[in-house]
Amino acid sequence: MENNPIISLCMIVKDEEERIETCLKSASSIADEVIIVDTGSTDQTIKLCQQFENVKILHYDWDQHFANARNFGIDHARGEWILWLDADEELDVPSWETVKEQLAQQEEATVIQLPVFNYVGERLPIQPEQVFIYYQPRLFRNSKGYQFLKRIHETLKLPTDANITYLPSKIHHYGYITEIEKKKKKETRNIELLQIDIDKMAEDPWVAYHLASEYYRRQEYTQAFQYINLSIYYFLQKLIKPPSILYRLKYAILIETKSLDGAWPSIEKAIDLYPDYVDLHFFKGYILFEKERYKEALEAFGRCLELGDDHKEHLIWQGTGSYRAMEYKGKCLKKIDQGLYDKGGKI
Missing domain, CATH: 1.25.40.10 (Tetratricopeptide repeat domain)
Structure with missing residues (x-):
């Protein structure tokens, strides 16, 4: 086990000039290399990324599939550990100060769950109490061949023998702030991508859940309620507890x-x-x-x-x-x- 494990930060970006510097600065003392998968930026995103050390820019022809783009990035990573972030996120720097020391002690762990603070509200600056906290697998070993699945709201596929542990290092996520969502037109994009797989809801009940979530944020509650009930139904049909x-x-x-x-x-x-x-x-x-x-x-x-x-x-x-x-x-x-x-x- 290395005393100073190498961490590769992997990201997908497109037209993120407003947030990318903040994100990369927060990770500058943690990430030994930064893999940027650009899916067609036309603003200053690439130029801003190039200001940072150990950055590798990869151009990716967008195929309407976030997992494919995410996997393309991790295929180029050389670090022992992979950290994945989005441009509308940043690390809580004080809580990350000892992460490398903690990783060096994780002889058996293959996946690290981290608390993601998802802020909501109309606009920045954030209201600290307006936040949902959800642990996600944001650090994982590069040597295990883990890959992402799903067109949108991509998920890390974990085998049954994955050794999962938890660390308290925080990630702040601002993508659900209304003014940011509207600028990026995320709701419209997300629904369009989810609609591509709408015929697969019985096979993948998460499609219905994410549609419900998108309509809920748009305050279109009738559609949201229909889709959340469909999601629950399809999980039960697969004999899986929702x-x-x-x-x-x-x-x-x-x-x-x-x-x-x-x-x-x-x-x-x-x-x-x-x-x-x-x-x-x-x-x-x-x-x-x-x-x-x-x-x-x-x-x-x-x-x-x-x-x-x-x-x-x-x-x-x-x-x-x-x-x-x-x-x-x-x-x-x-x-x-x-x-x-x-x-x-x-x-």
């Missing part, structure tokens, strides 16, 4: 559309499947609060506080296991102290 993120999106849609009767009590079934998913418990508490069942809502928010915010298996809305739950717990107690009628029973 991933927790699907249920989170389903109940987020029901809450956004104020379909509380559709959300309760069916959310209990989702919680039975994922009893440790704090966001589902938070949704349960919110639904019960809105239905004026304050005692039951209080119990749900108390469960959120017991579970806390630190969960590596699920997409977490920051604060559902801490200050957001505490805020709603206070609201419940206030309603109970006021002696208001509780529809779950007389207080």
Whole structure:
């Protein structure tokens, strides 16, 4: 095992002049080489990339397939470890200071899951509390021949014998900020690419999930709800338990559309499947609060506080296991102290 493992940063870019410098600067002390796969930039992206050391620019004829482009880049990487990022991301530099030392100690690990902080909101600068945290396999050994799959929302294919571990080094992702999405026209592009594979939903239920997610962000909730139910159905048809993120999106849609009767009590079934998913418990508490069942809502928010915010298996809305739950717990107690009628029973 090398004491100073070589890391290759691999990226796909196109017209990223607004964000690329920030991204590369954040990784400059970590990445020993940078593989830039350019799919047709017409702005200053390439020129800005060339300012950095150890950068290799590769030109790729865009074939409407992100996994193909991603694999093209990693095929040219020489590092022991591959780190993959997008231009609308950056490393949280302080939390990466000891990464190489930690990698040198990972004799058995082949894949490293890292926390990605996905910020939302209308525009920059970010609101630190407006963030979803999701662990993803962002570092992996180059020697194992791992490859990406899927046209869009590409996924690293991991064999059953992959040795996965976790590190706390953070990645900040700004691509879901509304002003950035609109400039890049990401929603339109994503839906167009997903529509290419729409006939494969039964084979790959993630296509339906990602369509649901795109329509949800566009606030087109009818389409979003149709696709999320299709995704759940196709997972069940394949005898696979639908991933927790699907249920989170389903109940987020029901809450956004104020379909509380559709959300309760069916959310209990989702919680039975994922009893440790704090966001589902938070949704349960919110639904019960809105239905004026304050005692039951209080119990749900108390469960959120017991579970806390630190969960590596699920997409977490920051604060559902801490200050957001505490805020709603206070609201419940206030309603109970006021002696208001509780529809779950007389207080």
